[in-house]
Amino acid sequence: MCPFNEKRAALALVVTEVSEKEVDPYWELFLFSENIKYNIIEEFTLNHSSGHVYPHKIDNIYFAGNSGGVIDPFLGFGAMSSVIMGVMAGRSIATGKDYEKLISNIVKSNIRLHEFRKVFDMSSNTAYDVLMSSIGVPGIKHLLYYTPFNVVKTGGFIMKYIPKKKK
Numbered sequence: 407m408c409p410f411n412e413k414r415a416a417l418a419l420v421v422t423e424v425s426e427k428e429v430d431p432y433w434e435l436f437l438f439s440e441n442i443k444y445n446i447i448e449e450f451t452l453n454h455s456s457g458h459v460y461p462h463k464i465d466n467i468y469f470a471g472n473s474g475g476v477i478d479p480f481l482g483f484g485a486m487s488s489v490i491m492g493v494m495a496g497r498s499i500a501t502g503k504d505y506e507k508l509i510s511n512i513v514k515s516n517i518r519l520h521e522f523r524k525v526f527d528m529s530s531n532t533a534y535d536v537l538m539s540s541i542g543v544p545g546i547k548h549l550l551y552y553t554p555f556n557v558v559k560t561g562g563f564i565m566k567y568i569p570k571k572k573k
């Protein structure tokens with residue numbers, strides 16, 4: 407939910423791997439299950455594609471943000487990395503440094519997060535709930551928020567070796 411002011415907000419639902427025609431029942435189910443009864447002023451559906459991009463630079467064209475495949479495959483975050491890629495594109499232009507090297511941490515992190523997504527896609531709603539609530543458990547919370555432990559790096563490595571079901 408993205409608020410515009412105290413009375414209005416944009417409510418977005420992302421449904422993965424369905425066609426535009428199939429999306430309406432998911433929207434209805436979402437409104438029903440979350441008991442959302444607000445006055446809806448406008449609705450629209452967008453087809454959204456994201457994925458890995460390579461190379462990130464062709465001649466003098468730099469691909470940064472969404473156009474550079476920035477959206478993380480696990481939870482769909484991309485705002486911070488988009489800003490960082492923009493800064494790195496500027497730095498590469500100004501200093502001649504290799505853009506691909508400057509953004510390699512973002513690219514590596516997304517490859518690791520893809521492993522999270524593959525495991526996440528196999529999980530049930532109950533497993534999601536357990537995972538989300540476990541983040542707040544003392545000890546786990548401390549590890550995640552107050553130590554330099556790199557969840558994405560370690561988790562991505564472990565998840566790579568979890569056997570995945572074929573679709």
Ligand SMILES: Cc1cc2nc3c(=O)[nH]c(=O)nc-3n(C[C@H](O)[C@H](O)[C@H](O)COP(=O)(O)OP(=O)(O)OC[C@H]3O[C@@H](n4cnc5c(N)ncnc54)[C@H](O)[C@@H]3O)c2cc1C
Binds near residue numbers: 470472486
């Ligand atoms: C529903 C949704 C929820 C999201 N939630 C989160 C979140 O909670 N946290 C997070 O980190 N990320 C989130 N993201 C992802 C994040 O918004 C994007 O990764 C990020 O905004 C990408 O930034 P960008 O500058 O590359 O592209 P954009 O923000 O898409 O900016 C591109 C701009 O270029 C303009 N444009 C396009 N074509 C042209 C043209 N020909 N001429 C001129 N202008 C043009 C567009 O109108 C747009 O304003 C979400 C994305 C979606 C769709």
